[in-house]
Amino acid sequence: MASCSESAIDYKGGKVFLRRGGSGQPLLFLHGAGGIPAWLPYLDRLSDRYDVIAPDHPTFGQSDEPGWVEKVDDLAYFYLDFIKEQGLENVHLVGQSLGGWIALEIAVRSTHSLASLTLVGAAGIRIKGRPAADLFIMDDEELARALFKSDALAEQMLAMEPTEEQQDIVLKNKVATARLAWQPRLFNPALRKWLHRIDVPTHVIWGDSDRIIPPDYAGEFGGLIEGAEVTMIEDCGHLPNIERTDAFIDAVTGFCDRHAA
Amino acid sequence: MKITMFHLMPYAHMDMALRARHKSAWVTYPNSDFDPKKGAALYNRYLDELELAAELGFDGISVNEHHQNAYGLMPSPVVMAAALSRRTENCKLAILGNAFALREHPLTLAEEHAMIDCISGGRLITGFVRGIGAEFWSLAANPTTSHERHVEAHDLIVRAWTETGPFAFEGKHFHFEYVNVWPRPYQQPHPPIWCPSLGSTETIEWAAHPDRRYVYLQNYSPFESVSRFLNFYRETCEKTYGYTASSEQLGWTAPVYVADTDERAVAQAKEHIEALFNKFLALPFEVLFPPGYLGMSSYKRVRQHKRSIAGDQTLEKMMELGIVIVGSPDTVRERILHCHRELGFSNFIALLHFGTLPADLTERNIRLFAREVMPALQPVGDEAYRGFERVAAE
Structure with missing residues (x-):
């Protein structure tokens, strides 16, 4: 696997683990419920063009489990502090699934340091x-089987034998x-x-066969966030970054490059 | 020994063909299978069975709480205890238990329990439980905060029962500007609190604390586990808290079936006990242990042992493990006395109806147990217990 640096920052007495690689404009990637097991190819390819920062959210992955994390709001305030403390500006904020929800909670509070917002199969709202x-x-x-359109990918995932640390x-x-x-x-x-408070260029990316969060949500977000663009990725489930890496990279970089600010 | 008859009140008419198409009889098992007319008859039959136990001299009768399932039709055990409170005179009414912290407003249960305690003239036993994992799906309660809410709800209700109000309760999860419960409980300082559990060292350590000394009840377990957990209670009192636990602090709940011979008991109980475990109680691992319901190490332990409540138990195996007690009056009496000699529990809770056991067999079971088994158990005290010193020495 190609290179990234791994480090831990201190926040309110706890450790937040993060991976970082590449250079250029900062791209803060907020992971979904499954976390980030490693510096996977999609992160590596994004790092060809951006300074990719991919933390494990507090309470997830290799980060500590501080008591202050009770709601998604808490993580939104954490990331606003994080962006400020790291001195990040013109950030391309990319959030996937649960991370998309966190990204939305950040953006409704402040878009001050954001260049753009990209939502990938984002949670956060409910269509009745x-x-x-x-x-x-x-x-x-x-x-x-619900995560992927491709049965072969699901089989591949099921065939993996995780170590005890990975299972934990x-x-x-x-x-x-x-x-x-x-x-x-x-x-x-x-x-x-x-x-309606989100006032940065916004891109909604969805797998057209997403069985976790139905593709209807792409259009719903597109309608709720002014000027948002919607990209549907064909033959793809809930994780376009894994299942359709090429199309995912094209969609993310195409949009971010147009909104480099 | 105090003897309590416990009833789960299952929906005995469950459509087994429909059940076979679902993973369990819980949470998402469709309530179209509940026929209100059959349900009405069942409720009244089951209440009659508990009232019969009260007449026959049981020390207590007991109900409990489960939601959205065919295993136990008592989402509110308070309703059943209220019905029983006016139809019985001397026996204890044991709610084993109510899950206070599943509610947004646990104070309502503190009120209702105080009402039953007053109506019954101080016969209530309050079972204080967190609720099994399945309830967190049905009542949309977050399992990750269940333990701290459970402990906080306990502090709220005990303060509501023991301190005169009004006072403000300022918790992390519960906030009340005015705690001032009318009525106050009949029993002072408050009704006895029992803690039924499927086996949890955290619950034992909490219940055994010298400020609480609550009764710990081990439910549905192989006798080996009953021994381990009840002895852990005594050991915790001795080593951690520096006091000697009384046998009144310990109890055990088990399905019991008595018939005139061992063979007949097995033949009559088999189908119905197996239905209890394999059809009514069986739960997928994910539903029984929602994320955060157990701490990391407990979760890993149960996952390793695949201790989901599986659906493939046989009566013979359960008898061998000592989960259930089935046989002639002699067999059942000797078995319970033997277990008491080993562990010294002062409370035995007998589940005398289970699964699909029909009314005639249930009544016969209650009567036989009351006539042939119970009289030998009730007089037994610590003199028959071999003593914790000997357990500890082994």
Whole structure:
């Protein structure tokens, strides 16, 4: 796997683990419920053009589990502090799934340091009658099959034999996700009414066969956020960065380059 | 020994063909299978069975709480205890238990329990439980904060029962400007609190604390686990808290079936006990242990042992493990006395109806147990217990 640096920053007495690679304009990648197991090819390819910063959210992955993380709001305030403390400006903020929800909560509070916002299969709102799938009630096999359009990818994921450390992190991420998103399931009822505050170029990317958060949500976000562009990725499930890496990279970099600010 | 009859009140008419198409009888098992007319008859039959136990001299009768399932039709055990409070005179009414912290407003349960305690003239036993994992799906409660909410709800209700109000309760999860519960409980300082559990060292350490000394009840477990957890309670009191636990602080709950011979008991109970475990109780691992319900190390332990409540138990295996007690009056009596000699618990809770056991067999079971088994158990005290010193020495 290509290179990134790994480090930990201190925040309110706890450690936040982050991976960072590449150079250029900062691109802050906020991971989804499953976390970031490694510096995967999609991060590496983004780092060809940007200074990619990919933290493990506090309570996830290799980050500590501080008591102050109770709601997605808490992570939004954390990332606003993080951006300020790291001196980041003109940030391309990319959030996937749960990370998309966090990105939205950041952006409705302040877009001061953002150049653009990219949402990939984002959680955070609810369309009545179109719930997201219940990640928690699925067993491992059901989850793998729901995540990908391609059965072969699901098989590949199921065939992996994670180490004990990796299993611990999977479990930790599941608990961390439940803490934030068990009730209401994967959304904040108050978020929708503030989405009009988002005043940076916004790009909504969705797999056209997403079985976790239905593709209808792409159009819903597109309508709620003024001027948002929507890109549907064909033959793709909930994780375009994994399932359709080329199309994902093209979509993200194409949009971010046009809005380099 | 105090003997309590416990009832789960299952929906015994569950459509087994429909059940076979679902992973469990819980949470998402469709309530179209509940026929209100059949349900009405069942509720009244089950209440009759508990009232019969009260007449026959049981020390207590007991109900509990489960939501959105066919395993136990008592989302509010308070309703059942209220019905029983006016139809019984001397026996204890044990709610084993109520999950206070599943509610946004646990104070409402503190009020209702105080009402039952007053109506019954101080016969209430309050079972204080967190709720099994399945409830967190049904009541949309977050499992990751369940433990701290449970402890905080306890502090709220005990203060509401023991301190005169009004006072403000300023917790992390619960906030009340005016805590001033009317009525106050009949029993002072408050009704006894029991802690039923499927086996949790955290619960034991909490219940055994010298400020609480609550009764710990081990439910549905192989006798080996019953021994481990009850002895852990005594050991915790001895080593951690520096006092000697009384046998009144310990109890055990088990399904019991008595018939005139061992063979007949097994033949009559088999189908219905197996239905209890394999059809009504069986739960997928994910539903039984939602994320954060257990701490990391406990979760890993249960996952390793695949201790989901699996659906493939046989009566013979459960008898061998000592999860259930089935046999002639002699067999059942000797078994319970033997277990008491080993562990010295002062409370035995008998589940005398289970699964699909029909009314005639249930009534016969209650009567036989009351006539042939219970009289030998009730007089037994610590003199029959071999003593914790000997357990500790081993």
